[in-house]
Amino acid sequence: MSTTCQRCTTRTDLYLCRDCTARLRRWLADTHNLMNCLETVVARQNRFAETVGPRSATRPLFYNPQAADARRQLAATLVSAAHELATRRGAVPVLPGVPRLHLQPVPRDHQPDAEPNPDPGAVLPLSRAGIAGVAAAAWLHHHTDWLRGDPSAGDVFNRIERAVIDAEHACVPPAPRWYAGPCDHCHHDLLAEADTHGHPRFDTITCEHCGTRHDVEGRHEYLIRQARLQHITATTALSWTHMLLGKRIPRGTWDSWVARRRITPRDIDRDGHPLYRFGDVERLARDHIAKPRRKAS
Numbered sequence: 001m002s003t004t005c006q007r008c009t010t011r012t013d014l015y016l017c018r019d020c021t022a023r024l025r026r027w028l029a030d031t032h033n034l035m036n037c038l039e040t041v042v043a044r045q046n047r048f049a050e051t052v053g054p055r056s057a058t059r060p061l062f063y064n065p066q067a068a069d070a071r072r073q074l075a076a077t078l079v080s081a082a083h084e085l086a087t088r089r090g091a092v093p094v095l096p097g098v099p100r101l102h103l104q105p106v107p108r109d110h111q112p113d114a115e116p117n118p119d120p121g122a123v124l125p126l127s128r129a130g131i132a133g134v135a136a137a138a139w140l141h142h143h144t145d146w147l148r149g150d151p152s153a154g155d156v157f158n159r160i161e162r163a164v165i166d167a168e169h170a171c172v173p174p175a176p177r178w179y180a181g182p183c184d185h186c187h188h189d190l191l192a193e194a195d196t197h198g199h200p201r202f203d204t205i206t207c208e209h210c211g212t213r214h215d216v217e218g219r220h221e222y223l224i225r226q227a228r229l230q231h232i233t234a235t236t237a238l239s240w241t242h243m244l245l246g247k248r249i250p251r252g253t254w255d256s257w258v259a260r261r262r263i264t265p266r267d268i269d270r271d272g273h274p275l276y277r278f279g280d281v282e283r284l285a286r287d288h289i290a291k292p293r294r295k296a297s
């Protein structure tokens with residue numbers, strides 16, 4: 001059979017040419033890394049999550065819907081491509097633990113599920129969607145000859161390419177920015193250039209929208225006031241202490257505060273993790289910063 005590649009119109013023997021097949025195989029082979037990256041972003045384990053800082057209480061603080069959508073979309077695309085190809089060839093794709101949920105395309109406006117708030121120190125297992133996507137990619141990688149000979153090859157290539165590009169975009173952290181709350185004048189978010197520690201580089205921030213200049217110190221106070229009433233996990237509390245008060249509280253110090261009941265939870269989250277009020281944390285942290293050698297007795 002002699003025909004043209006559905007993707008690039010190069011003359012070839014099947015529906016995808018050798019070069020396009022090689023690109024597709026590289027994406028499939030790299031799916032595990034890409035999925036890991038997305039899971040990491042979703043779990044807020046990387047810097048840019050921390051530098052975003054406290055936002056208004058109506059918005060989730062530590063959740064990235066773009067990465068969660070990209071993860072679900074990538075998994076759904078790979079799983080449906082594997083199932084469709086396997087069905088046409090009368091085979092069963094080996095996709096252990098693939099939930100039916102992920103066979104459905106993700107609607108554009110879907111509301112992401114609430115994500116667990118894992119301890120950033122822990123090694124994350126892949127989510128169910130992640131496992132399904134990686135398994136489907138491995139299956140497709142082993143069956144690229146079937147895919148090359150399938151009339152849907154060009155369409156499958158395009159769908160996977162789009163999902164991979166979206167996933168790669170969601171995985172690239174933006175340049176460090178320091179979130180400084182909404183502009184007093186126009187209410188757009190103020191984002192200041194930050195150094196590698198996530199602290200603002202300059203004393204003033206100019207609103208990109210209306211040009212009003214703001215004093216960083218004043219914005220800093222505003223953020224702390226906003227943060228005080230929020231209920232957050234221990235991990236987030238320690239991250240905010242670093243971000244807002246500029247001081248790292250060792251985990252051991254935190255654990256001793258909890259053990260001595262110098263700080264007590266105000267609530268629990270849906271996964272049963274205790275939630276602390278940042279105002280309580282701030283009081284202890286300022287005390288600790290002022291008198292670092294004092295032992296609680």
Ligand SMILES: [Zn+2]
Pocket residue numbers: 005006007008009010016017018019020021
């Ligand atoms: Zn081609």
Ligand SMILES: [Zn+2]
Pocket residue numbers: 183184185186187188207208209210211212
């Ligand atoms: Zn403004």
